[in-house]
Structures are given as structure tokens and as C-alpha cells.
Amino acid sequence: MSGLDQLLRLQKWTLDEKRRQALDLETLIDKLKNDIIQLDQEVAREIATAQESIDLQRGLPAYRKMMQQRRERIETSIANLQVELQRLQDEIAEAFGELKKTEQAIQNRKQRQQMQERRREQIVSDELGIDLHRRRKSQES
Structure with missing residues (x-):
């Protein structure tokens, strides 16, 4: 295996690994977005x-503030993950x-090798033709 072939293998592996990482980030972002939806639904409930209940109404502002902070932390995480995903x-x-x-x-290397092989074959063919021509000339004389 040549150096270019090894480099190609490494580049393919690296590209696949980066694609897997991007997919993982996208999955995590989607999960966090779903968490926000669930959080909003929970707050609405x-x-x-x-x-x-009057007792529940008294605790509602603190609950809403806590849930808003939680939502903001999730949104910050999503924003950070999106920056990482873009990178x-x-x-x-x-x-x-x-x-x-x-x-x-x-591909260029293979084409050059094929051209060199064709040139070698053409040279051998030309030499055979010249040799055959010389033999015929010598037999005619």
C-alpha cells in the first residue's frame, strides 16, 4: 500500500469520525430542544x-423563576452546542x-502509470515492427 493510499484511508476515517461527532451533537441539540418543550408543558400544567389552589398560587412565582432559569441554562447549552456543531x-x-x-x-498517478505502460507497449510494438521490416528487407536482398 502506497503512502497516498494510507493517507486516503486515514482521511476517510477522520471524515467518518467527524461526521459521527456531528450527528451526536445534532442528536443532543434535538434532545435539549425537546427538554425545553417538556419544560414549557410542565410549567403550563x-x-x-x-x-x-391559593397555596399553590403563592409558590408559583418561585417555581416559574426556577423553571425560567432552567430553561435559560438549556438554551445556553443549545447555543454552545450549535457553535461547536458549526465548527x-x-x-x-x-x-x-x-x-x-x-x-x-x-487518480492522476494511475493515469500516468497507464500512459507509461502504453508507451512501453508502443515502443515494444514499434521495435517488433522495425525488426520485422528489417528481416523482410534482408530476405528480399
């Missing part, structure tokens, strides 16, 4: 329940570009 997507694009360059280099 608590508000509806608090309307039935990772940029790395994926760069890794993909490098992979394509390596693939093109390998």
Missing part, C-alpha cells in the same frame, strides 16, 4: 393546577476537500 461542520468540509484532493492525486 403547574399554572393550570395553581389556579385551583465541526467546517472541519468536515475541510476534511472532505482534503480527501478529494488525495483521491485526485491517486
Whole structure:
């Protein structure tokens, strides 16, 4: 296996690993977004329940403040993860570009080798033709 082939293998593995990491981040972001939805639904249920009892209404502002802080922490986490995901997507694009360059280099090398082989075959064929022509000329004389 040549150095370019090994480099290609490494680049493919790196690209696949970065794609897996990006998928994991996207999954985590989706989970956190669902957590926010569930949190909002829970707050709405608590508000509806608090309307039935004066005691629950007294504790409602503290509960809502706590849940708002929780929501803000989740939103901050989502924002941080989205920045990380964007960085990772940029790395994926760069890794993909490098992979394509390596693939093109390998393809160019194969084409050069094929051209050299064709040239060698043509030279052998030409030599056989010249040799055959000389034999015929010498037999005619």
C-alpha cells in the first residue's frame, strides 16, 4: 500500500469520525430542544393546577423563576452546542476537500502509470515492427 493510499484511508476515517461527532451533537441539540418543550408543558400544567389552589398560587412565582432559569441554562447549552456543531461542520468540509484532493492525486498517478505502460507497449510494438521490416528487407536482398 502506497503512502497516498494510507493517507486516503486515514482521511476517510477522520471524515467518518467527524461526521459521527456531528450527528451526536445534532442528536443532543434535538434532545435539549425537546427538554425545553417538556419544560414549557410542565410549567403550563403547574399554572393550570395553581389556579385551583391559593397555596399553590403563592409558590408559583418561585417555581416559574426556577423553571425560567432552567430553561435559560438549556438554551445556553443549545447555543454552545450549535457553535461547536458549526465548527465541526467546517472541519468536515475541510476534511472532505482534503480527501478529494488525495483521491485526485491517486487518480492522476494511475493515469500516468497507464500512459507509461502504453508507451512501453508502443515502443515494444514499434521495435517488433522495425525488426520485422528489417528481416523482410534482408530476405528480399
